[in-house]
Amino acid sequence: MFNDILNSFIDPILVINKEKDIKYVNASFEETFYVNSNLILNQNLNSIIDEDSPLILLINKAIKNVINLKEDKLVISLRNQSKKQLKVSIFNTFVEKDLIVIHFEQNLKNQTFIYHKINSKISQSFSSLVDMLMHELKNPLSGIVGATQLLQKDLQSSNYVEMLDLIKFEADRIKTLLSNMENLSAGEGNISLENINIHKVLNYCKSSAKNSYGKEIIFEEIYDPSLPDFYSNEELLIQIFTNLIKNGCEAQNNKGKIILKTSYNANKKFLLNENDLPEIKPLQIEVIDFGIGIPDSDLQNIFDPFITKKHDGKGLGLSIVSNSIRTLDGSIEVSSENGCTNFCLNFPLQKSEGLL
Structure with missing residues (x-):
């Protein structure tokens, strides 16, 4: 009688004893997991499911504590390679105290x-x-x-x-x-690399700013003329410095001063991870503005996308800067206080293997 009732269920049903021997499966269980009841009845559940499976662990917990358990999303993997994500309910029966009923249900709402x-x-x-x-x-x-x-x-x-x-x-x-x-x-993530004169890039970005959003900004250039060309991508560099200069202009309401400074700094060393030797990135460029500054609470996440204090801003400029610098194997640091913000960038002079 009970077999007929359980067999009428459209959801898979599995009945085991406390030793996890399979005592009954309904037709839906056979169809769902591609098994034959004649072959698995009285076999241990471990014969069709790995003993470290989340389902086995859940069953062990229900048996040990004599409680009913439910899991909304459980991946059921059988040894025959069938795999389903189902809602699972485990019941300790009271009529037959030795039996455990396991009900599987497709959670359509969750899917x-x-x-x-x-x-x-x-x-x-x-x-x-x-x-x-x-x-x-x-x-x-x-x-x-x-x-x-x-x-x-x-x-x-x-x-x-x-x-x-x-x-x-x-x-x-x-x-x-x-x-x-x-x-x-x-x-396709490849970028073209060539020998770049950093001063040419900075002068271009400055001229572009002077012709549009930075008409009233005074630019002071402190360049090291002895700097050699370095291997990089001109388009990404223009992206980087255009965004930094534009931020500096906006921080001063497009009136004020921006310093563009280049230098050779071999004292800074950068660790890619704790197992690597320190890497030197001696080409140093600083973009300094004298605007309102960045609060300490915002310094940790200013390079995250959609972080902005601008009324009409999207919070994407510095995120683009960070991604472009990473692509070019560079680094960026920012220091800020009321009245002065310094973005300090460092790049390697030689071609990096990560850019090949």
């Missing part, structure tokens, strides 16, 4: 939740990617618009050639950025 959660994460990741793309497009577009406006006012000036060069360069930056984003979405 739906997981499905929506995964889709939500995908949507959020896509949204973050779009935000990052738009954020990076704004910087070269600002240079294009600013240069065009100046060109319109002063077409007869000898500066028009420089303005046109800037427009072309910024347009090329947009094309390169979009190409890089396409490579990223296709799973």
Whole structure:
């Protein structure tokens, strides 16, 4: 009679004794786990399930403490390679005190939740990617618009050639950025490397700022002219220093002073991990502004995405800076107090194996 009742259940049912010998399985259990009841009845449960399986551990706990247990999500792996994630309920019976009934149920509600959660994460990741793309497009577009406006006012000036060069360069930056984003979405992460003059990069970023968001900023350049070229990627370097300079301008309401400083510093040593030898990254660049500063409580997470105190900010600029520096095998430190913030970057001079 009881067998007929249990066999009518649409959910898998397993009955064992306290020695974990299999006493009964219904038709649904056979179908779900691809087993034949004639072959497994009176066999120990360990013959079809690993003894260190989460299900076995849960059953042992129920038997030892004589309690009923329930687990909403449990991965059931059988020795025949069948694998299911199910809701499991374990009952100690009172009619037959030696028997344990195990009920398996597909948790559709939970599966739906997981499905929506995964889709939500995908949507959020896509949204973050779009935000990052738009954020990076704004910087070269600002240079294009600013240069065009100046060109319109002063077409007869000898500066028009420089303005046109800037427009072309910024347009090329947009094309390169979009190409890089396409490579990223296709799973291709290679970047091109070449010998770079850091002062040329800094001068370009300064000129771009002066033509758009930093018109009233005074730039002081403290450059070490003896610095050699180094192996890097010009586009990523422009991303890095454009974001840092723009942050410095905004911290001073686009009025004030920014110091761009370069030096050779072989005293700093960086550990990739405790097993590595210290690495020297002697090319040092500092971007110093004299704005409101960064509170100590924010210094630990300023490079995390979506962390911002700006009213209309996305919190992506410094996250992009951090990722780009990591890609180039560089490092960045920040110190700040009211009235002065210093972003100090260090890069190796030689080609790093991580960039090959």
